[in-house]
Amino acid sequence: MNTRITNTILIVMLVLNLAFIGTWWMSKMKQHNRMHHAGDFHNMGLHDKGGMFLTRQLNFDSSQSAKTEKIFHEHADRMHKYEMEVNRLQRDIFKCMSQDSPDSIHAFVYADSVGILRVAIQKEFFRSSIAIRQLCTPEQKKKYDDLMQNMTRRMNHSLDNHAGAGHHDSL
Numbered sequence: 001m002n003t004r005i006t007n008t009i010l011i012v013m014l015v016l017n018l019a020f021i022g023t024w025w026m027s028k029m030k031q032h033n034r035m036h037h038a039g040d041f042h043n044m045g046l047h048d049k050g051g052m053f054l055t056r057q058l059n060f061d062s063s064q065s066a067k068t069e070k071i072f073h074e075h076a077d078r079m080h081k082y083e084m085e086v087n088r089l090q091r092d093i094f095k096c097m098s099q100d101s102p103d104s105i106h107a108f109v110y111a112d113s114v115g116i117l118r119v120a121i122q123k124e125f126f127r128s129s130i131a132i133r134q135l136c137t138p139e140q141k142k143k144y145d146d147l148m149q150n151m152t153r154r155m156n157h158s159l160d161n162h163a164g165a166g167h168h169d170s171l
Contacts, residue, residue, distance in 0.1 A: 054132065057147060058140045067135050075128040082121050089114050 051072045055065045089110045096107035129148065136144050 054144075054147075058136060058143055060135070060140075064135050068132055071128055071131050075124065078124050079121065082117050082124070086114055086117050089117070 051068050054060070054068060060068060093107050093110045096103040096110070133141060133144050
């Protein structure tokens with residue numbers, strides 16, 4: 001009899017904990033979605049910090065800084081759209097996988113679309129990087145190239161550390 005009561009209490013506590021965690025997570029997701037839908041993407045600060053970092057490191061004048069800020073804002077808008085579309089496609093892939101009879105044809109079409117978007121993201125990064133580099137004086141270009149090479153080395157090092165792990169969007 002005591003075992004039944006203990007098990008019942010444990011199950012009720014587990015359900016309450018799951019409800020609490022689910023409610024907390026949903027409130028965080030709603031807050032995140034409100035920021036994106038309200039147009040606060042620019043206020044998230046990621047590209048602002050990048051622009052400020054470049055402005056300081058390259059010693060940009062006010063004209064260069066203003067142009068860089070515009071490039072960063074346009075870049076952030078395009079990247080946000082790409083990432084939203086990748087997220088949508090990944091949800092569609094999961095829907096295809098979670099059916100009793102998985103729909104591999106559509107899943108592979110969606111996966112191909114994710115790949116196309118990943119290429120577009122790389123091209124966007126290239127375009128915005130070139131646009132910023134073109135704002136630089138010859139001395140600033142040398143510093144910019146060093147910064148970009150350092151960033152690439154760090155990114156590659158980070159990827160090397162995760163070489164055995166599958167990517168979050170891989171099938």
